[in-house]
Amino acid sequence: MAGQVLVHRDSAVLRVTLSHPGKFNAMSRAMWRELKSVFDAEAHREDLRCVVIAGEAGHFCSGGDISEYPTFRFDEAALRQFHEGEVWGGLQAVLDCPVPVLAHIEGNCMGAGVEIASCCDLRVAGQGARFGAPIARLGFPMAPREAQLVAREAGAAVARSMLLEAAVFDADQMLTHGFLNTVVPDTDVAPDVNRRAANIAQLAPQAARMNKSTLRLLASSGISEALLSSAYAFADSAEHREGISAFLAKRPPVF
Known part of the structure; x- marks a missing residue:
């Protein structure tokens, strides 16, 4: 086998x-x-x-x-x-x-x-x-x-x-x-x-994916302008809003 x-x-x-x-x-x-x-x-x-x-x-x-x-x-x-x-x-x-x-x-x-x-x-x-x-x-x-x-x-x-x-x-x-x-x-x-x-x-999947991408880039080439230009594109995302709203409302987030 x-x-x-x-x-x-x-x-x-x-x-x-x-x-x-x-x-x-x-x-x-x-x-x-x-x-x-x-x-x-x-x-x-x-x-x-x-x-x-x-x-x-x-x-x-x-x-x-x-x-x-x-x-x-x-x-x-x-x-x-x-x-x-x-x-x-x-x-x-x-x-x-x-x-x-x-x-x-x-x-x-x-x-x-x-x-x-x-x-x-x-x-x-x-x-x-x-x-x-x-x-x-x-x-x-x-x-x-x-x-x-x-x-x-x-x-x-x-x-x-x-x-x-x-x-x-x-x-x-x-x-x-x-x-x-x-x-x-x-x-x-x-x-x-x-x-x-x-x-x-149970954690925010978008954040996990972005963190992995950032860590991968940092390990290979450090911080670049390309990374910085897209690093904050999640600002208006549903996950971002849910995480902050849930914290302020003192309830578990639903991602």
């Missing part, structure tokens, strides 16, 4: 589950393509307010499916297509999601798992989670775009340790380094993620 990416729509929350039984949800080539297809098809729905990415059976993702590697990794053109087309295609689709994306992390979060988690806006992990990219033991480097992504989100020092020393970090260490938003007991990960997703789904 090549593994699969499962999708469950729960009202305004989309739940995406990495599933590769027996391989701790290692990403196969088919799964990378499915990840892109899922986000291309679902992430831009007007009624969507939040996405949760999780792994099946107590693990997030253990990396890539190494059993497939001999079929393509030793050919330069095929290897480039794998990383620049399939892997980056899936990661970019997650990065392009206009609504908040939460990572529900348990157990192994290695290699491809760290990369997928790096595409998420918020990351909740169980105390038993482990993080790394020990590909130096497999004789190859991390692809440039993927390394840039991990270094940006996990920090340069963490990325260097993962890639140059094959270091593995526990959840508390990754919290200290700023990669995680919170660490909870393993049994509390699902309830915590569900609570956060439900909370996000």
Whole structure:
């Protein structure tokens, strides 16, 4: 079985589950393509307010499916297509999601798992989670775009340790380094993620989308005139009026 990416729509929350039984949800080539297809098809729905990415059976993702590697990794053109087309295609689709994306992390979060988690806006992990990219033991480097992504989100020092020393970090260490938003007991990960997703789904969706767009631009190029020229176009929007009116009336807003 090549593994699969499962999708469950729960009202305004989309739940995406990495599933590769027996391989701790290692990403196969088919799964990378499915990840892109899922986000291309679902992430831009007007009624969507939040996405949760999780792994099946107590693990997030253990990396890539190494059993497939001999079929393509030793050919330069095929290897480039794998990383620049399939892997980056899936990661970019997650990065392009206009609504908040939460990572529900348990157990192994290695290699491809760290990369997928790096595409998420918020990351909740169980105390038993482990993080790394020990590909130096497999004789190859991390692809440039993927390394840039991990270094940006996990920090340069963490990325260097993962890639140059094959270091593995526990959840508390990754919290200290700023990669995680919170660490909870393993049994509390699902309830915590569900609570956060439900909370996000109740907040103003327009504001969430605009905040994501602003943060994305700030991370890539800083404040530009183009950003400033459109930053306040929401002034007369229904959501803006509702949020202020509800606060003044001391009632819950209805978005």
